[in-house]
Amino acid sequence: MSRFSTPRTAPSFAALVQSFFTEYLTQQRAMSPRTVATYRDAFVLFLDFATVRLHKQPTTMGLQDITPALILAFLDHLERDRGNSVRTRNARLAALRAFMKFAGHRDVGALHIVEQALGVPKKHFERPMLGFLARAEMLAIIGKPGPSWTSQRDHLLLHMLYNTGARVSEVIGIRLADVALDGAACVHLHGKGRKQRTLPLWRSTVRAVRAWLRVNPELVSTSALLPNRDGQPMTRSNAAQRLALAVAAATPAMPSLRDRRISPHTVRHTTAMHLLQSGERIDEVALWLGHESPTTTHQYTQADLATKEKALAKLQDPNTAVKRFKATDSLLEFLKTL
Numbered sequence: 001m002s003r004f005s006t007p008r009t010a011p012s013f014a015a016l017v018q019s020f021f022t023e024y025l026t027q028q029r030a031m032s033p034r035t036v037a038t039y040r041d042a043f044v045l046f047l048d049f050a051t052v053r054l055h056k057q058p059t060t061m062g063l064q065d066i067t068p069a070l071i072l073a074f075l076d077h078l079e080r081d082r083g084n085s086v087r088t089r090n091a092r093l094a095a096l097r098a099f100m101k102f103a104g105h106r107d108v109g110a111l112h113i114v115e116q117a118l119g120v121p122k123k124h125f126e127r128p129m130l131g132f133l134a135r136a137e138m139l140a141i142i143g144k145p146g147p148s149w150t151s152q153r154d155h156l157l158l159h160m161l162y163n164t165g166a167r168v169s170e171v172i173g174i175r176l177a178d179v180a181l182d183g184a185a186c187v188h189l190h191g192k193g194r195k196q197r198t199l200p201l202w203r204s205t206v207r208a209v210r211a212w213l214r215v216n217p218e219l220v221s222t223s224a225l226l227p228n229r230d231g232q233p234m235t236r237s238n239a240a241q242r243l244a245l246a247v248a249a250a251t252p253a254m255p256s257l258r259d260r261r262i263s264p265h266t267v268r269h270t271t272a273m274h275l276l277q278s279g280e281r282i283d284e285v286a287l288w289l290g291h292e293s294p295t296t297t298h299q300y301t302q303a304d305l306a307t308k309e310k311a312l313a314k315l316q317d318p319n320t321a322v323k324r325f326k327a328t329d330s331l332l333e334f335l336k337t338l
Helices: 013-028 033-054 068-080 086-106 108-118 135-142 149-164 168-172 203-215 236-250 264-277 282-289 299-303 305-313 329-336
Strands: 186-190 196-200
Touching: 013 033, 013 086, 033 068, 033 086, 068 086, 068 108, 086 108, 135 149, 135 236, 135 264, 149 168, 149 186, 149 203, 149 236, 149 264, 168 186, 168 236, 168 264, 236 264, 264 282
Parallel strands: none
Antiparallel strands: 186 196
């Protein structure tokens, strides 16, 4: 610094938070509105907690107030008082860590504070075994469409979920323009982080789409493929509710469905497992599901007992007697002549 320059004033905590959301997340990182909303929710919860804990308003807080003790107390509060899962706890921590890294670049003088805050570890947890459906169970749930408008829409919803293995948010976000029925039939999905992928459609799914369009000739390219009665896209809770009704209707003929918790994500797991069982490679399944990393897809290989049994069958039982190779006389004679 020259003798003519003035020392730079460190940005306030409030200014850092505003820049983090308005500049870093939305402009520099170009994160989706849904991701920004998740980060926002994490900060609202954290600042509400910190206000009570520190007896300070957010505008009067400083980076020095964001101590490891405060962060840990907040995370414990999420689990103990709000009943959040460890997964949610870690997601809130990830939002705080992203902000602290950003703050460290904007306020170099606070690097030691940032380093201490970044030292708060994620909490490990045991991943539950993935639940999935047998093919017969899935087909029973899809069933046959009834004569009503709702029944035909639900039939297409279930077809799309199983055909694509997509997240429920991706399926209810499909517009008519995203579906191509002529030639190589496919659907364009808009996934997490604005990622897009295109998946082929079965002939049965194409027939279900065509039947649905005949019932709804007023739908245009910008219309939701799966609307509610008001013409708006279905919600996640609405899709989950319709699936639950389909499961209940299929249970009398398929008793194995009784007392099972089946969500749209269960159908996603089912598609992944059936792809693996049909011989698809793990990296291909990862692309199909829109996983950012194939390591996320590897959890499916842990859940399929049938695949494990096939792998085990390739190994020799340790109690099996090893047979020694005995050369024929003609082979011995051949070797002796070399």
